[in-house]
Amino acid sequence: MIQIGRYNDLPVLSQLPRGLQLDGGEFGEILLPKQYLQGDEQVGDVLRVFIYCDSEDRLIATTETPKVQVGEFAYLNVVDENRHGCFLDWGLSKDLFVPFSEQRHTLKKGGQALVRVYLDNSERIAASTKLDRFLEDIDDTNTFKQGDxxxxxxxxxxxxxxxxxxxxxxxxxxxxxxxxxxxxxxxxxxxxxxxxxxxxxxxxxLRPLGFAKVEGLAGEVLQKLKKEGGYIAISDKSSPDAIKRVFKCSKNAYKQAIGTLYKQQLIKIEKDGIHLV
Missing domain, CATH: 2.40.50.140 (Nucleic acid-binding proteins)
Known part of the structure; x- marks a missing residue:
């Protein structure tokens, strides 16, 4: 079954001067315009295409790559507005519509919006900034577990x-x-x-839970990395004096601490210092 607003793998039924007719199943034949063809397509080939509606609300196929599909969230630029709503750049020739009724705050041309793309009651693709209605309360404690x-x-x-x-x-x-x-x-x-x-x-x-459980000198190194923006110019090759001046410990203790962090894949050790992964 065709999924409107998502990628579909459709067979080529026939070739026309204006493009290819694809088998849309219960939706009938769907046109892939000739500007999206490579030129070597044949009847019987199965093509991966994105299905959406043209300006006359007819289903049409494209090989363009949208920035978001139906059922997904994306942060997009507002490129136009009219008395019915506004339009977002989602990577296709036809912009993505956000009705006024689906705007939590009024959107203006030149702005940006985090939206969820959906199909309205007429099977037309639209977007909404009212995200709460697409997000669920957890009603099953087994849905998520600590550490997932x-x-x-x-x-x-x-x-x-x-x-x-x-x-x-x-x-x-x-x-x-x-x-x-x-x-x-x-x-x-x-x-x-x-x-x-x-x-x-x-x-x-944002980190595996082991990050929060690191204690002692290794924990101090992590806190220092966080405070310094994810980089410290002290590696396992640094001088004992430099290590002692910053961490008040021996070089051997420091090497053991950053070794612990490295094994947990929390840091990278480079010649110029250490970096949060």
Whole structure:
């Protein structure tokens, strides 16, 4: 079955002067315009294409690469507006529409917005900044477990830290004291479940939980790295005096500490110093 607003693998049915007719199953034949062809396509070939609606709401295929698909979140530029809403650049020739009814705050041309792409009741692709209605409360404590690796999208700062979207389905929070780096809004990256609270809220860590459990000199080195922006110009090749001046320890103790961090894949050791991974 065709998925509108997502990639589909469709067979070529026929060749026309204006492009290729693809087999859209229950949706009938779908045109792939000739400007998207490489020239060596044949009837019977199966092509990977993105399906969306043209300006007349007809299904059409493209080999262009959208910045986001239906069901996903993205941070996009507002490129136009009219009396019905605004339009976002999502990488295709036809811009992505955000109705006024789906704007948490009024969007203006030249701005940016974190949106979730969805299909409306007429199967047309649209976007919304009202993210809460797409994100669930956890109703099953087995959904997430402490230490699980997850995918997050940075959403917005709060008084407590940074709100993030977890696995495209739930809200999570990275507390300010855990933000040794701050992902850009809309940035997607991996993270870890730090805690599933009794109220079913998710606390998130950007590092594996071993990061929080490092104690002693290794913990002091981590704190120093966080304070210095992720880099310290002292490696295992530095002089004993330089190490003692900063960490008040012997060179051997320092090497053991950074060795512990290296084994946990928390740092990289370079000639010029050590870096958070």
């Amino acid at each position: 690796e997850v995918s997050i999208v940075a959403a917005e700062k709060s008084d407590l830290g940074l709100k993030v979207i977890v696995n495209g389905t739930h809200w999570g929070l990275i507390y300010a004291n855990d933000l040794f780096e701050t992902p850009k809004r809309g940035q997607e990256r991996k993270a870890y479940i730090k805690r599933v609270r009794e109220d079913q809220k998710l606390e998130i860590s």
